[in-house]
Amino acid sequence: MTRPVSVDELLNRELELFEREHPRSHELSRRAERSLLSGVPMPWMIRWAGGFPVFAADAHGARFRDVDGHEYVDFCLGDTAAMTGHSPDPTVRAVAQQAAHGITLMLPSEDAIWVGEELTRRFGLSRWQFSLTATDANRFAIRLARELTGRPKILTFNWCYHGTVDETVATLSRGEVVAREGNVGPPVPLAETTRMVEWNDIDALELELAHRDVACVLTEPALTNIGIVLAEPGFHDALRQLTRTHGTLLIIDETHTLCAGLGGYTAAYGLDPDVLTLGKAIGAGIAAGAYGFSEDVGERLEAMLPRDERADVGGIGGTVAANVLSLAAMRATLAEVLTEDAFARMIALGERFEAGVTGVIERHDLPWHVTRLGCRVEYLFRRERPRTGSDAAAGGDAELDRLIHLYALNRGILLTPFHNMALMSPATTEADVDLHTAVFDEAARELAEF
């Protein structure tokens, strides 16, 4: 074969290889077109780098096999929901045991108290509620913030992601808040519900909060959904102080940043949010979300929401939310999987991954960089570290992204789609990390030859 001379040619070579090596997945994806909308169970699955998705056969720990018999090291890990590793034994045991003794009852189990107490120990907030997803945790937290403050709007940061929360699927366009590209059926113009500023922009934050119509700021403590964009020194202090000054609640979404350690970024960096939301990995992938309130906010909510009128039509809840299976999964996962020892291992692997990528970038003198937050690592195809979500978005290169993902997939590595992101689980090994470094090096060498 002649040597490819452009990203395009290299991509075509890898697409041919992918199709040749995945006949069964290809066949299943054709069959799926007859019963599933666009041939996939979820819309974004159509966007996997190979043109059709790899169909999974089974997964355990940091690895999975596809229906064509290939084994992969999984750095995507269900994009964080399986940060525990796939099917960790303690969670599987607890779920099997609980499933045989009731799945959902509309009654609490003792596990709910255990999980509430453990979340308080880890994150410091004192009153907890449960949902099925992080999206719902965010939606319910926003509703409660509106109710408590009597204010209509929320504030988020440009290029944030908090799940399918209507108010957050927005972006800034020439200073105006508009629906983000691809937002499907927004219920109202986004400027009616949302104020938005760039991450790390304290002046803009102050100006927007001064309108005094913002019920809450909803943010991750570092953006993790447009590459990783870290907070600059002083940003979190300013955010906390300004939200307090303007009577706005601060909701910290730790769904992804739990990767920073046992109590997420909040514990690692001493944040003091009014509300904290979580989901994904806390149940090792069994549907589970949680949202917690500070003592003060919890007491104000308890005083405000009349007990006898808290019917199930208030916009918060869900029949199967806080079900006993979900709580059993959270208890086992927190007690035995996402432990202090596990985080120490995972973060050390994250450091190894980061060092491997840094070495490759330097060796081939590429204008790229890598960022790490705990056991989450992401490389971006621009030299400078972004300050804002817009900087990070401008550094995106869709063609190069696709090539790197496909190149890795064809060599037994799954990266997180729409990112060049890798997560370490307690089951990930140094050899897994080194395999990625070797494959990334090979890709970089081929690219550097153009």
Ligand SMILES: Cc1ncc(COP(=O)(O)O)c(C=O)c1O
């Ligand atoms: C920070 C953050 N919050 C919330 C969510 C929503 O999680 P889910 O889709 O599981 O509801 C996501 C999803 O990626 C996320 O990244």
